[in-house]
Amino acid sequence: MRIVVDLNRCQGYGQCVFLAPGVFELQGEEALMYDPGPDRSQRVPVLRAAAACPVQAIRVEHGHSLPPTQPSPGPGEEGRGGRGRR
Amino acid sequence: MSIRTGRDEAFRTSGRVVIVGASLAGLHAAETLRREGFRGRLTLVGDEPDEPYDRPPLSKQVLAGRCPPESTALPHACALDAEWRLGTPAIGLDRAGRRVRLAGGEEIPFDRLLIATGTRARPWPNPAEAALAGVVALRGRDDTRRLRQELAAGPRRVLVIGAGFTGSEVASVGRELGLPVTVAERAASPLAGALGGAIGAVAARLQREHGVDLRCGVTVTSLEGDARGHVRRAYLDDGSALDADVAVVALGTLRNTEWLRDSGLGAGPRGVACDAGCRVFDMYGIVTDDVFAAGDVARSPHPLFGFEFLALEHWSNAVEQAEVAAHNLLSAESERRPYLHVPTFWSFQFGVGIESAGVPALGEDVVVVQGSTDDRRFVALYGHQGRTVAAVTFDQSKWLDFYLEQIETAAPFPPRYRTVDQPAQRRVVPADFPDPAVPSHGPMVIRTGHSPTERAWTLVPARG
Numbered sequence: 001m002r003i004v005v006d007l008n009r010c011q012g013y014g015q016c017v018f019l020a021p022g023v024f025e026l027q028g029e030e031a032l033m034y035d036p037g038p039d040r041s042q043r044v045p046v047l048r049a050a051a052a053c054p055v056q057a058i059r060v061e062h063g064h065s066l067p068p069t070q071p072s073p074g075p076g077e078e079g080r081g082g083r084g085r086r
Numbered sequence: 087m088s089i090r091t092g093r094d095e096a097f098r099t100s101g102r103v104v105i106v107g108a109s110l111a112g113l114h115a116a117e118t119l120r121r122e123g124f125r126g127r128l129t130l131v132g133d134e135p136d137e138p139y140d141r142p143p144l145s146k147q148v149l150a151g152r153c154p155p156e157s158t159a160l161p162h163a164c165a166l167d168a169e170w171r172l173g174t175p176a177i178g179l180d181r182a183g184r185r186v187r188l189a190g191g192e193e194i195p196f197d198r199l200l201i202a203t204g205t206r207a208r209p210w211p212n213p214a215e216a217a218l219a220g221v222v223a224l225r226g227r228d229d230t231r232r233l234r235q236e237l238a239a240g241p242r243r244v245l246v247i248g249a250g251f252t253g254s255e256v257a258s259v260g261r262e263l264g265l266p267v268t269v270a271e272r273a274a275s276p277l278a279g280a281l282g283g284a285i286g287a288v289a290a291r292l293q294r295e296h297g298v299d300l301r302c303g304v305t306v307t308s309l310e311g312d313a314r315g316h317v318r319r320a321y322l323d324d325g326s327a328l329d330a331d332v333a334v335v336a337l338g339t340l341r342n343t344e345w346l347r348d349s350g351l352g353a354g355p356r357g358v359a360c361d362a363g364c365r366v367f368d369m370y371g372i373v374t375d376d377v378f379a380a381g382d383v384a385r386s387p388h389p390l391f392g393f394e395f396l397a398l399e400h401w402s403n404a405v406e407q408a409e410v411a412a413h414n415l416l417s418a419e420s421e422r423r424p425y426l427h428v429p430t431f432w433s434f435q436f437g438v439g440i441e442s443a444g445v446p447a448l449g450e451d452v453v454v455v456q457g458s459t460d461d462r463r464f465v466a467l468y469g470h471q472g473r474t475v476a477a478v479t480f481d482q483s484k485w486l487d488f489y490l491e492q493i494e495t496a497a498p499f500p501p502r503y504r505t506v507d508q509p510a511q512r513r514v515v516p517a518d519f520p521d522p523a524v525p526s527h528g529p530m531v532i533r534t535g536h537s538p539t540e541r542a543w544t545l546v547p548a549r550g
Contacts, residue, residue, distance in 0.1 A: 006405075008432055031434035035152070
């Protein structure tokens, strides 16, 4: 699957690192290194990370959504404030 | 609420849009068009064979070998239903006939055009030396593949020419891989063009602490190859020579505007001039109706910065400007929006996250308002004529939104409010940007003056 992180929005909260440790990694305190093309086996962890990101910085290819039993992804990427988009 | 005319509606249903440039800005423009209801024919033209991919990881996690170059394909936010012409650069624009000419001879007709051809890496000036194996200018996936191979071959030393953001990030990865790295920079410090010499000095300490052999105030004058045609030595203008098996050319960028040379548009080495709504000017400074521009290649007047024409080589600029350009391309005049985005960017190097909002290069003075440069954790503000025009953070990005508001509201400089983690003394010092007349390694925000088009016009008398 394909993902991209808006690193202008990212403030290093690290929720993604806890939820999808195979995909997201913090180098130091704020430098987020991530795999932009994670394996499909990482799908649910990645979607959870995208949903949990406090600044909604993780964009996932359209067509992917968490199964109904999972927590809802919340407002879409346009739904919350981000830098330059208040 | 405005009334859409029949003409607008017909365009939305069955019009033809061509986007030239299939990278971040082109993709976001295409997504915006579809999301806002454009159902006509959409064509994306790109000079690279790949569909749109993300470039920032190339000088970071991809170069470090954490993920392959192919993994950086950008996610699509919606179905694009687009026709792709990839690996075929546009070579000309016929405005009267409303056609884009491609390298293979194909001509693509359009009703409205969006120019997002971006920039390319400035090549090493000597073509014979640039052709040596081991000499790499980093911009695309192929460059990253080649550089990755060179780094994996265990070079005796990596020479990075130019300490802008790309050069500094490559140096950081080189050290992470345990390779000896020398950085040669013409200015007095790394990142001087983007952040000024005062904050650049902090970046210099960061590099040296991580074992980089940093040499500032020097120019690499020539590269020498061995019998196999592989680079082996570099000569510097201080008379020294340096053995290196890899030379990374990080000398900033050139704007991809050559294909517009005969189009009559206000396009040149500084970019494609457009108005605050991304409509492109022609070479006489007259705004066009149906040609728009976005991303690295565009330069437009910014209301927050004295309406100076700025070209912004930032990820966020490509995204946000493409959305405004696509919206305006699709909208009736009364529904168009100005592009008011405050520039932001980030860089990760030597384990530190550097972020910025505003235009540091406009600042004459700089003051640290939170933290300390000794700890590599601080917020610095830049001032211009008593206004706050930019903020730069090292490992303090959580504060940037606050300062972005200060910049947007033209807050006084130096600031009078108290801050968390305030230094005992706020010392305002010169920001120390290099003389703009001296060639630099790419400040990323290019001040291009007030003129919508730098091409002086000439009157050509009609024949006969």
